[in-house]
Amino acid sequence: MDKKLEKIVQALQEQFGSSVEEFRNEAHVFVKAEQIVDALTLLRDKFEFELLSALTASDYYPQETPRFHVIYQLSSLAQNITLQLRVPVNSDQLKVPTATRVYDTANWREREVFDMFGVVFEGHPDARRILNPEGMDGHPLRKDFPLGYEEPQFTFNYDDIDLKKIYAKE
Amino acid sequence: MGIEQKLGDMGIVTTKLEELVNWSRTNAMWPMLFGLACCAIEMMAAQASHYDMSRFGMELMRASPRQSDLMIVAGRVSRKMAPVVRRLYDQMPEPKWAIAMGDCASCGGVFNNYAILQGVDEIIPVDVYVAGCPPRPEALIHGIVTLYEKVKADKFVTPT
Amino acid sequence: MAQIEEVGYEQYKHLVSERALTGETMLLNMGPQHPSTHGVLRLLLELDGETIVNAIPDIGYLHTGVEKNMEAKTFLKAEVMTDRLDYMNTTGNNLAYCMAVEKLVDLDVPERAQVIRVIVTELQRIASHLVFMGAFGLDLAAMSMFLYCFREREHVLDILEMCSGQRMMTTYFRPGGVWRDVPVEFESAVRSFIQMFPKRVDEYEALLTKNPILLDRLVGIGILDGKTALSHGVTGPTLRASGINWDLRKARPYIGYEQYDFNVPVRTEGDTFARYIVHIEEFRESLKIVEQGLEKLKKLSGQPVLSDNRKFVPPPRAEIGVSMEALIHHFKFWTEGFPAPKNSIYNAVESPRGELGVYLEGDGGPKPHRVHMRTPSFDNLSVINKITQGHLVADLVAILASIDIVLGDIDR
Numbered sequence A: 001m002d003k004k005l006e007k008i009v010q011a012l013q014e015q016f017g018s019s020v021e022e023f024r025n026e027a028h029v030f031v032k033a034e035q036i037v038d039a040l041t042l043l044r045d046k047f048e049f050e051l052l053s054a055l056t057a058s059d060y061y062p063q064e065t066p067r068f069h070v071i072y073q074l075s076s077l078a079q080n081i082t083l084q085l086r087v088p089v090n091s092d093q094l095k096v097p098t099a100t101r102v103y104d105t106a107n108w109r110e111r112e113v114f115d116m117f118g119v120v121f122e123g124h125p126d127a128r129r130i131l132n133p134e135g136m137d138g139h140p141l142r143k144d145f146p147l148g149y150e151e152p153q154f155t156f157n158y159d160d161i162d163l164k165k166i167y168a169k170e
Numbered sequence B: 001m002g003i004e005q006k007l008g009d010m011g012i013v014t015t016k017l018e019e020l021v022n023w024s025r026t027n028a029m030w031p032m033l034f035g036l037a038c039c040a041i042e043m044m045a046a047q048a049s050h051y052d053m054s055r056f057g058m059e060l061m062r063a064s065p066r067q068s069d070l071m072i073v074a075g076r077v078s079r080k081m082a083p084v085v086r087r088l089y090d091q092m093p094e095p096k097w098a099i100a101m102g103d104c105a106s107c108g109g110v111f112n113n114y115a116i117l118q119g120v121d122e123i124i125p126v127d128v129y130v131a132g133c134p135p136r137p138e139a140l141i142h143g144i145v146t147l148y149e150k151v152k153a154d155k156f157v158t159p160t
Numbered sequence C: 001m002a003q004i005e006e007v008g009y010e011q012y013k014h015l016v017s018e019r020a021l022t023g024e025t026m027l028l029n030m031g032p033q034h035p036s037t038h039g040v041l042r043l044l045l046e047l048d049g050e051t052i053v054n055a056i057p058d059i060g061y062l063h064t065g066v067e068k069n070m071e072a073k074t075f076l077k078a079e080v081m082t083d084r085l086d087y088m089n090t091t092g093n094n095l096a097y098c099m100a101v102e103k104l105v106d107l108d109v110p111e112r113a114q115v116i117r118v119i120v121t122e123l124q125r126i127a128s129h130l131v132f133m134g135a136f137g138l139d140l141a142a143m144s145m146f147l148y149c150f151r152e153r154e155h156v157l158d159i160l161e162m163c164s165g166q167r168m169m170t171t172y173f174r175p176g177g178v179w180r181d182v183p184v185e186f187e188s189a190v191r192s193f194i195q196m197f198p199k200r201v202d203e204y205e206a207l208l209t210k211n212p213i214l215l216d217r218l219v220g221i222g223i224l225d226g227k228t229a230l231s232h233g234v235t236g237p238t239l240r241a242s243g244i245n246w247d248l249r250k251a252r253p254y255i256g257y258e259q260y261d262f263n264v265p266v267r268t269e270g271d272t273f274a275r276y277i278v279h280i281e282e283f284r285e286s287l288k289i290v291e292q293g294l295e296k297l298k299k300l301s302g303q304p305v306l307s308d309n310r311k312f313v314p315p316p317r318a319e320i321g322v323s324m325e326a327l328i329h330h331f332k333f334w335t336e337g338f339p340a341p342k343n344s345i346y347n348a349v350e351s352p353r354g355e356l357g358v359y360l361e362g363d364g365g366p367k368p369h370r371v372h373m374r375t376p377s378f379d380n381l382s383v384i385n386k387i388t389q390g391h392l393v394a395d396l397v398a399i400l401a402s403i404d405i406v407l408g409d410i411d412r
Ligand code: SF4
Pocket: B037, B038, B039, B074, B075, B076, B101, B102, B103, B104, B105, B109, B132, B133, B134, B135, C084
């Protein structure tokens, strides 16, 4: 790990008691949901992480605790380092405080995570779906959401599949 | 070659109304300026200088559906976009045609998933399918010429 | 228009100003089918006369479910999906994804492959900027720009087709290198392009840069300052036009960009004109890189272009003909794929639009557990409301064109 990064990670560990994983020279710091806004503010103001590169999530279904990790990928232009924060979220408490007050870009990114995973960002100014149509059921990137695969029709199974199509019912 | 030779001295041409109408329809068919995804870039390339679709009477791309005869569905149609495509199609005046350009518009292409319509023919009637991901501009032009052949063979029928 | 009544702007209530609720300002729907929204972007405009009070983007009309679909494929097969994200920069997407896979499984790439990657990526960058220029001209009623730019773009596409067999969706880069070596005509084709193109760029400049009509429409319009840009996650030429010198090719060199001599054009004005100039300058810089790349390529001729780590790279075709093991390996390789460690990485490259990042997570099996593409246009577009406020509707078109969005990149 980079010297500069090490110092930052240490500071995070001291302040938030977070655990750290290292993989291929990248640091993944685990913080709790209620600490995330403080952690981001600290990183932005003290350690010059000006850019929130990515905000996404990952689903670990069928594991329930934690079911999701919300991932914050930060970049510092001044020091030229990156850092990843991960917030584990349990399936019975799908809530993370919003980071929109720290980074403006979190606004749309959080809407996307809400749309795709159903993680609620508390205090978000505009909590709507962003990519999927309004009124859609479910959250597509969850592992228990089907891909929505449509079977290809060949000659041998043409009629079977035809029966399942929407127009067959009309 | 040309109309003069056929005219002879008389200054009169006789033809069937059907043929005349179909001829005029094919020679000034205005497509709608309507790009969805990657295929739209190839559609733009077909319009631009290298391939130049105006050779086939298509100099004008109309942005308004009310002024266009042909809808080239260039790209993947998502479930969110589907009602819009249908609505645009409905707004086009008769007679109208549709080309499904690319694999996505024809059958869903590589995207066999929850978000993409498995072929635009689920929502609008399609006359010509152009395969390819994306189809080369030549392929699109071939699709259009094929459509012309189809239009030229149209018969007038009394609506029942 | 009619659509607003139909949708009902209930859901936008908290986004528009109070004057809209009393009917003092007008709500106007723009898109998703509109000639100047570059695809299927929908904007809800709140207008006071012709002045924009709020411009609220509504995206997702091209949502393709790429990320979900990639989870259902093996690492190698998922690559074809990346082409279709940002369809102006297909090889760039391949690069980002391949580098992510290489980083995840720890795979080395031969040097010649790196050089080919640099050349092809830069050519693609030129092609992408050409589409930008064309569309930008078209939106500002400089129709001939569109025709010129697409004429030049054909040259680049010919070169790409020469390498990969496809004009746009190349899938030319593979984890571990490139699919195959460049053909013999490659060098002369690229050389003739390099010779021809600088003159053409000068022509574009002669047409646009000092054009008073254009200047009236561009200078001082849509000013974006660096701090707002960073907070909104804006990257790429849009950020560099706002005075922040941040280019991943320089900052965190990958595929050997540190060996090339090029500048990063930066402007401080942050307006639409600055963004246009940055794009023009980048043409020249990319050409420089391509030229140096060709020299390097010559020196490395005859070297392999694909790693020979058989765990992650299929055996070459020639071997399949003579060796049974290679055939079996090839079959198993493509049907089963290779396992990746149960961990995650994030890798970013500089696409023509900004930071294109890939978050890739393996679960020990042959399929990715989660792929997230951090696409630059998504964040670049999110700033549109801030920079269009107070401008006219006609300026909105110019601003939208100048931040160079690609809807496939936004909606994924
Ligand atoms: S067919 Fe291919 S090129 Fe065309 S829209 Fe679909 S993915 Fe894009």
